[in-house]
Amino acid sequence: MPDIQSMAHAIRFLALDAIRNAGEGHQGVPLGMAEIAATLYANHLKVDPKDPLWPDRDRVVLSNGHGSMLLYALLHLSGCEAVSLDAIKTFRKLGSVCAGHPEIEQHAGIEITTGLLGQGIACAVGMAVAEQRLQAEFGADLVDHRTWAFVGDGCLQEGMGQEAISLVGHLQLGKLTFLWDDNQITDDGATSLSISEDIPARFRAAQWQVIEVDGHDIDAIDAALTSAKSDPRPSLIACRTVIARGIPRLEGQRGGHSAPLTDQDSIEMRAALDWPHPAFHIPDTIYADWDNAMQRGRDAQEAWRTRKQDHPKAQPFDSWHQSPLPAPWPSLPHPNAPTPTIQSSGDVCDQLMDAMPNTLVLCADLEAPTNHKRRRSAFTATDRNGSYVHCGVREHLMGAMACGIAAHGGLQPIAVTYLAFSDYERAAMRMAALMALPVLFVFSHDSIGVGSNGPTHQPIEVLASFRAMPNMRVFRPADAVETAEAWQIALETRNGPSLLALSRQPADQVRQDTDTNRSRSGAYVLSEPSASRALTLIATGTEAGLAIEAQQALEAEGIPTAVVSMPCWELFETQPAAAQTEILGTAPRIAIEAASPFGWTRWLRPQDAFIGMTTFGASATADVLYEHFGITVDRIIEKARELVKSD
Amino acid sequence: MPDIQSMAHAIRFLALDAIRNAGEGHQGVPLGMAEIAATLYANHLKVDPKDPLWPDRDRVVLSNGHGSMLLYALLHLSGCEAVSLDAIKTFRKLGSVCAGHPEIEQHAGIEITTGLLGQGIACAVGMAVAEQRLQAEFGADLVDHRTWAFVGDGCLQEGMGQEAISLVGHLQLGKLTFLWDDNQITDDGATSLSISEDIPARFRAAQWQVIEVDGHDIDAIDAALTSAKSDPRPSLIACRTVIARGIPRLEGQRGGHSAPLTDQDSIEMRAALDWPHPAFHIPDTIYADWDNAMQRGRDAQEAWRTRKQDHPKAQPFDSWHQSPLPAPWPSLPHPNAPTPTIQSSGDVCDQLMDAMPNTLVLCADLEAPTNHKRRRSAFTATDRNGSYVHCGVREHLMGAMACGIAAHGGLQPIAVTYLAFSDYERAAMRMAALMALPVLFVFSHDSIGVGSNGPTHQPIEVLASFRAMPNMRVFRPADAVETAEAWQIALETRNGPSLLALSRQPADQVRQDTDTNRSRSGAYVLSEPSASRALTLIATGTEAGLAIEAQQALEAEGIPTAVVSMPCWELFETQPAAAQTEILGTAPRIAIEAASPFGWTRWLRPQDAFIGMTTFGASATADVLYEHFGITVDRIIEKARELVKSD
The missing domain is CATH 3.40.50.920 (Rossmann fold)
Structure with a gap:
């Protein structure tokens, strides 16, 4: 049996040493969640750190991304080569894989960029949806993994976090688990300054399993993780933790979040936890425990490769993950009469049902005006075959889910809502641009052409606001031909998101030629x-x-x-x-x-x-x-x- | 006793006739919430429609703003002169006070612009905070009113709606009541497509009183409203309603939301509800019932004027509502060494404690870097004297609360967070610009100067995105002098919001002269x-x-x-x-x-x-x-x- 407590302490001291070496950082999370993370990795997580891109790996999301040293410590200790001790010594320095907040580097085990509160758990929802959609298509032999998200108080206060709780419960994404760091401290002080909510009751109201544990009790955590895996519901493991656990001066204090660490802190933590080793030194026995714990994942990965070799769906599985474009591009009927470009867009989307079966449409209460549902059935709690996800009136979550789906791989996400609501979705769209993810954001009602619903619903500055955003392509097509062209270019673009702004009102057909995508x-x-x-x-x-x-x-x-x-x-x-x-x-x-x-x-x-x-x-x-x-x-x-x- | 059922039917037929006259509109809400609204106005609401600007009036917010004909019908029937029958006949037409969604026109009883889902209830939270803050300052003789928000499913699915539920419970804003139109239909179809949550349980988890009623049972509604007024907690009245109630073809159907209405619908609704009157004709007996119901508010208004006449705090009460600027503008100590402009901004804000006591700082988990708390105590569930509201990590809600506070009057809202999080707050900031409200949005961490927290937290396109927004002033001051100047200009500007983008890193002191605000x-x-x-x-x-x-x-x-x-x-x-x-x-x-x-x-x-x-x-x-x-x-x-x- 591995010594999980020592494995946890290894996380703590790597974090302490790296933050001291950097001169700044957030110790609260890695010190507070060390036992939770070590137990997850030791006994439950399915990853092979030598093959970080293995498609059927469990996904780990550090939604409380300021605690990035938790993730880097986990990646290093579990044997991910890209996160060497040398890399950890460059924590928070220019060009380091160990950036201040996690920046997506999947070859290094960093699944997704996190840090803006709420984005991480919302991306995790997208990953969990992707897994279920792919499992429905290819079967559990090829797709059967879980999504684990480390979650802070801030993530749950954010509206998008609340949207996530609600939709995850609705869709019963049972393979998604939130590990909540209930440390009762935020940057501003005690959480009691700003929240009095019964958070477990809030999750239960949304049909989650809730398990409350002492976040430093390894046996309790282990049992909770087992329960999360066996229960068909999504699970919240509410871990009551002590922020900055291990540093006597800061334990449970507001300063535990990110107060500068001193030499004395290092001395006292080493004394308190009986850790006689110098900075950045992890004893071989602990490395060995970590390595042994990873054997479960290595075996799983090898078994998966074997299963896949002669699997009848291996070829389409690979194809979906490469996401090739249809060739030739589907031709569209040319409307003779002026036609709303949202309608032309719906026509393209329909055609892609056959040509790009890995498209997955996310929709925030906007079925009618975009017609996307014509040929797509819904992805629901009981039927994962659908390629249309009713996200509800939750635009911000939807945008982040699209990022999570793109980061997961295997599916082409298409997120649809009204352009005026892009303001709600914007922070997630920026994350897509920052992460260079190939997400397609489709919007209807692009202008005053909305009509009598009035100025709240009429975009004015939206085009400019996204043209100003690095790595975002903004398309406002003139007619059906340009709409199809925009879809094609957007789907071809693999290194960043695109935005389509489409009209509710009829657009004159100004183009007839379709030989060249002009x-x-x-x-x-x-x-x-x-x-x-x-x-x-x-x-x-x-x-x-x-x-x-x-x-x-x-x-x-x-x-x-x-x-x-x-x-x-x-x-x-x-x-x-x-x-x-x-x-x-x-x-x-x-x-x-x-x-x-x-x-x-x-x-x-x-x-x-x-x-x-x-x-x-x-x-x-x-x-x-x-x-x-x-x-x-x-x-x-x-x-x-x-x-x-x-x- | 008024015939509330007939009062409700008057709402229904005004809505039907206006929507038919306009050729489009959303009948679902006015038909579904007619009994709820009529009961509120008949027996509980404290307003004087002849004096719509009376400061101590109850505030009514139609958060489900697409149902705007509910509000216009209420304003007309209760005797608000600006909403005449002629005005209602221009519903959804250019220049009409009866716009597609409510557009703030307080002289016409329209308290705030609503329509983008979630914004209304979040503004209502701001209004309820304003009332409590002002009551603490001036006493219940001058300030003692309630805030009522009509709320749709969409508002509660939105993250900002969830943020509102959480913070309202935390602050125990007992004079805020949500009237939830639980009609189980959204634009996209049944709410069951996208939500399975136990919504009453969700509110209870956040320490609300929840009362569940049949939304067409006038006695039950009346009892619920009474209970909302007597309970110290904020209240959700969950009203199970039938969308488009009264139109046989559309009742309870998805089309009830906004499907085009036909002549036949009009005939059938008139038959079903025994309403023999022609379009836009309301019998005098019903007008009389409405008028009598308003007597309660008229009396209250007169009593308030009498109480105020010799009230010792009448003068400061008026002064706060006029929100005069300090003259001369407080002088600031000039830093000799380079100083972060967030620190200079904190200095200004401190000085305003004395010079502008009606400033109210809202803060999303950002006390430390802006120093706003130095001289301001917190506004809490048990102490309403504070001028600093811990909004938690809920930026979107905070922005809308600021709008609600500005619309309420009497206080100068100042909303503070990190500039990177302006993307979360943006939709609410746009509402401030659209409504021309004098809100001050203060942001720290304006650029890559944030440092190692990395690109998620470093604004790049934010300045451009707000410069593109009509009626938003974007300030990026160079040093302490310009920071004070920006505050002054922003506070002087009464016809729109301003944004201050401030630095975390030290700014060279480039100005020494302060005679003129350059x-x-x-x-x-x-x-x-x-x-x-x-x-x-x-x-x-x-x-x-x-x-x-x-x-x-x-x-x-x-x-x-x-x-x-x-x-x-x-x-x-x-x-x-x-x-x-x-x-x-x-x-x-x-x-x-x-x-x-x-x-x-x-x-x-x-x-x-x-x-x-x-x-x-x-x-x-x-x-x-x-x-x-x-x-x-x-x-x-x-x-x-x-x-x-x-x-």
Whole structure:
């Protein structure tokens, strides 16, 4: 039997030494959760640290990511080569795999980036969904693993954490376990400053199994972990812990969270825990216990490889994990009449049911306007075959689940809601961009085109706010053809997320050609002028239709006008300057986008003009609003005459 | 006794007729909650519709704002002049007070803008906090009212709704009551698609009183409302309702939410409810019942005016509601050594304790770095005298509470957290901008200056994302002087919110003069060149110190260099073009901001340069990161030489 207490102390001292070496860090979690983590790894976790990318491994998420030294200590002690002692000595230094908060590095056993409170457990929900969906498809011989999340008080106070509790209970994700570090301390002081809730009762209300244990009692923890594995419900193991356990001065104190550690702390902790070893030295017997404990995972990994060798589903299993794109890209029926781009998007999504069976649609109460459900059955507590997850009105959770699914592998997540609600989902979307995960965020109701629901529901600054975000591609396609193109580019992009902003109101069909995906260049001349260019109209989304109409009138007046469609700034930004200039021309420019002008100075010169929104919207029908805010063909024509005259 | 059932039917038919007249709308809520609302107004609510701005009125929040016709019907029937029958006939039309979702118009009885799910109940929490804080200050003779929120399933699924439940229980806001429309239908279909939670148990876990009633049983509702008023705990009245009650075709159905209504629906509802009256006709007897019911509120209002007349606290009560600024503005000690602007901000906030006693600080687990608590005691369940609310790790709720407090009146809300968490709070901040509420959002940890906590915690695109937002002022002050100036401008601004982005790391003291608030112009020449300007450095925040240092080196090289500090784009944007040009000059420009370049083309020409962040940050100390990302004095100098040479 391994000496789990010593295994736990090894975590403690690695954390202490690394934090002292770095000069700063958060000791509260690794010291407080050492027994919990050691027991999990010793007797329950299924991982093979020599093969950190093994698809059927258990997933471990450190949602309380500030306690990152807990994770690094676990990875080091369990034998993950990338987390060497040398790496731990670079904790919190530039370029270290041991960053201040865990940054996704799956080859090093770091499953996902965590640190912003709540994101981790919400990602864990996505991982647990992914496992169940894949198990339904490929069977338990190939897919049968669990998700364990270390969780702090902050994660549970966050709204997204509460959304997670609710949806996990609803979906009965029984292989997901939260290990709650109930240390009763937050950064601001005692948790009692801000919460009086009966947290176990809150989980029980959402149909979880709740087990309350002393978080330093190894036998109790072990029994709780066994119970979590045997109960069909998701489990909360509420671990009553002492923050910074082991440092006499800080145990159970607010300073236990991250107060600077002194030489004296090190001396006193070594004395208190009878640890005579120098800094960064772990006795071989303890390393051996850790190594032996990992044998269970190594065996499981080998058995899995053997099972897979002749498994009839091995080939599709691999294919789903590589997530190849359909070739050729499914062709779409061209609508003859103006069609909302959300509807065209729904058509694409439908076609992908056959061409990319590993797509998984997450949806925040928005089935009707995007049609995604037409061919997709629901993923539910009793049927894991569905490729459509009703996430409820929980946008923030949904975005993070999409990250967790992408990080898990095997599935292509597609998260759907209203664009106005992207503000709720934004922090999770940023995590997708930061982690460079291939998530597709699809939004409907992209502008004042929403109509009478009014300014709360009308995005104005959303496009700009995401164009400002590193590694996020923002698409606002003009019609059905560009919508299909945007889907294709977004799914091809494996090193970051994409956002599709789609219209509720009908979009004129401005493109007929489909031989080349012209959206790839970000912007292109949608309609050439009849003669040497006197004016360029630049439009995105439904405003392309207005531009085409204005072009016809201006050409009739003898003003040769080009229309440039610009579905994606970020792609256009990557074009050489000469190509940009060729497309945008040197003639006066008018940009038309029913959104904030913020950022448009990137493509407009002082002499150019912008037609869009400088205020919030209003409550009226879309037609009335476009007229009211002056986003009209007449206004374009009028402005064009002015510019051409003064040019 | 009033005929409450008929009063309820009057709501139903006004809603039906208005929605049919508009051609679209959401009938589910007004038809489903008609008895609940009528009973509340008939027997419990304390308002005087003839004096909608009476400070001691009960506050009513329609958190399920899509059901706006419920609110408009209530306001009309209770005698609010601004909501005439003619106004109701313009429901959902441009300029109507009866917008698609309620838009704040307090003279018309619309307390707050609602519609984005969860925002309403979170604002209601702020209102309930405001009432208790003001009551502690002025006594129950002047302040003693309740807050009632109509709540839908969506509001409770949202994370911010869950945050509200938790904090309300913790603070024991006993005068806050949620009236939950438990109709078991969302836009996407049955609530059972996405939730299995025992919602009453969830509220009980958070120390609420929960009363479950048939939402169409007037006696049961009445008893529940009485119980809510007498119990010291906050109350959830869980009203089991039938969505779209009264329309045989839609009752209890998904289409009850907002399916288009037909002539036949109108005929059938009139038959079913024995309502022979034509559209928009309410019998006088019913109007009379409504009018009589309002007598209670009118009496209360008159009694309150009488009590106030000779009340010793009448003058400060009025003063708090007018929220005058301190004059002269408190002077601040000038730090000699570089000082974090969060610390300077804490100094200002401390001084305001005396000068603006009606300030109320809301804080999401961030006491330490902003020092706000130094002189402020906590507002708790047992002590309402505190001016510091521990909101816990619940940023989204906190932002909306600030809106609710501002809308309530009498207090100046100041919401504090880390800038990276503004993504969590953003939707509520947008509501403040949309409602033009004077909320001050204070953020610390404004950039990679955060250091080793890494990219999750380092804002990059946040400044741009808020600069893109209409009616939001974004301040990034350079030092202690600009920090005080930003506070002053933000507090003076009564028609919208402001955001302060403050540094964790020390900021050089670049200003000594304090006679004039130079930040008012948004940007100004912080340091003049020694001769005719050859270069302009434009900086915000802590980068002003780098610019000054670079200026000294460049001047020594014979390059006359101006340094422009630009603490607030939005204010600079309002300057005449000539003033802008005079400040920015015609020489080459280099802008320096440790953030995304997005939007900077507004102030930079193609020949100019930007030094900042084009990617996410990393985990290392602030000094190392500034060096790593090339935001250094040397880099400014190098770039300056290039630009001046090619100029």
